Amino acid sequence: MTAETLGQGFSWFIPGLIFVVFLYGHMRGVRIFEVFVEGAQEGFMMAVKLIPYLIGIYVAIGIFRESGAIDILVALLSPILKVIKAPTDALLLFIVRSLSGPAALSMTMEIFDQHGPDSFIGRLASTMLGSSDTTFYIIAVYFSSVGIRKTRYAIPLGILADFASFAASVYIVRKIFL
Amino acid sequence: MNFIFSFFILSGIIVAAANGRIDVITNAAMTAAGNAVQRAITLIGIVSLWLGIARVAEESxxxxxxxxxxxxxxxxxxxxxxxxxxxxxxxxxxxxxxxxxxxxxxxxxxxxxxxxxxxxxxxxxxxxxxxxxxxxxxxxxxxxxxxxxxxxxxxxxxxxxxxxxxxxxxxxxxxxxxxxxxxxxxxxxxxxxxxx
The missing domain is CATH 1.20.58 (Methane Monooxygenase Hydroxylase; Chain G, domain 1)
Incomplete structure (x- = not known):
């Protein structure tokens, strides 16, 4: 199966999901429009709260790239990057991903702007963003919400899963799309 | 995250200064800030739409x-x-x-x-x-x-x-x-x- 036919099948995904959600909601007698607006309102507030994150990340990366500092980092990291066969942007995204969700989202959008969503790095960034979560943030919030200070092996285990997601993303994107 | 953020900005400014291209920084910062807000506008639509659908799924x-x-x-x-x-x-x-x-x-x-x-x-x-x-x-x-x-x-x-x-x-x-x-x-x- 080529990447083309694989992708075509998935274009049914979102329309299908929306259809199922609305049909089922209708059958269960949900006041769909009112409930939708309620959720959208929450989404609006969430997106507005994201704006400062976007500005911060865009400015930091913009300065970092335009100044040429990124070329120095690429040169320094090139031995590692050659081994894992991934671009620098992907490595930076991997680090940011486990620390801050909004920052990782902003970084992915920045990658789309620079290289396009259908470039190798664009697809890799998409896969990485979709297959991992804000490990440190979730562990910190969930444990502190119930007053746990000794987290035992939760953090190493989370990091293990992050590495697995990164390695799997690089592998599969190279395999399908290259 | 705080460390990465300041590392990007500080090292960027230092490198630009060392290369004698300090004027690049001002331009990059201003353009990037503007682009970020443009992207955010699109994002508002997407996130609102999706959370609206999510709420219907939850409620049903x-x-x-x-x-x-x-x-x-x-x-x-x-x-x-x-x-x-x-x-x-x-x-x-x-x-x-x-x-x-x-x-x-x-x-x-x-x-x-x-x-x-x-x-x-x-x-x-x-x-x-x-x-x-x-x-x-x-x-x-x-x-x-x-x-x-x-x-x-x-x-x-x-x-x-x-x-x-x-x-x-x-x-x-x-x-x-x-x-x-x-x-x-x-x-x-x-x-x-x-x-x-």
Whole structure:
């Protein structure tokens, strides 16, 4: 199966999901429009709260790239990057991903702007963003919400899963799309 | 995150100064800030739309159906939680919402699950095995519908925004499997050490 036919099948995904959600909601007698607006309102507030994150990340990366500092980092990291066969942007995204969700989202959008969503790095960034979560943030919030200070092996285990997601993303994107 | 943020900006300014291109910085910063807000406007539409749909799914009970489907698997993953305990229900709801890509709907269930798990804990300041398992699966992100991602790609002008569903599914399965296997290995290792 080529990447083309694989992708075509998935274009049914979102329309299908929306259809199922609305049909089922209708059958269960949900006041769909009112409930939708309620959720959208929450989404609006969430997106507005994201704006400062976007500005911060865009400015930091913009300065970092335009100044040429990124070329120095690429040169320094090139031995590692050659081994894992991934671009620098992907490595930076991997680090940011486990620390801050909004920052990782902003970084992915920045990658789309620079290289396009259908470039190798664009697809890799998409896969990485979709297959991992804000490990440190979730562990910190969930444990502190119930007053746990000794987290035992939760953090190493989370990091293990992050590495697995990164390695799997690089592998599969190279395999399908290259 | 604070370190990375200041590292990017400070090293950028230092390198530009060293190369005698300090004027680049002002331009880059201003352009980037403007671009960020333009992107944010698109994002407002996408996130609002998606959370609206998510709320309909939640209200209609679609998430309950999914959690009933995956329930048997979870009894096996959390042997320390007694059958019928509310903690299991909360965990199921949390992971089901996560699977459908409704991160926001997931968090309240997740926090509730932690409270329930804490009630089963005899050392209130130390994490239990069930908590570690739960967080490992949670942070490895079991997503089957990366909806926000697809919408983002569409808004960035992708020819086929959904093409990454397959690769995301593969990568998320690998990471979740790694988390589960790692959890089982560490757990049995801890038990053995306590015995001897």
């Amino acid at each position: 009970g679609l998430i309950d159906i999914l959690s009933r489907l995956i329930a048997p698997l979870f009894r096996w993953l959390f042997p320390s939680i007694p059958k019928g305990h509310p903690a299991l229900g909360c965990i199921l709801m949390n992971l089901s919402a996560n699977m459908l890509g409704f991160g926001n709907a997931a968090t309240p269930f997740g926090l509730k699950a932690m409270q329930e798990l804490q009630r089963l804990n005899d050392k209130p300041d130390t994490a239990t095995e069930a908590m570690c398992t739960f967080l490992a699966i949670n942070t490895s992100s079991v997503t089957i519908v990366p909806a926000t991602l697809i919408a983002l790609r569409a808004s960035a002008g992708s020819k086929n925004p959904s093409e990454i569903v397959g690769s995301v599914l593969f990568a998320t399965t690998c990471s979740t499997l790694a988390a589960i296997v790692g959890d089982i290995v560490i757990r049995s290792f801890c038990r053995r050490r306590r015995k001897f």
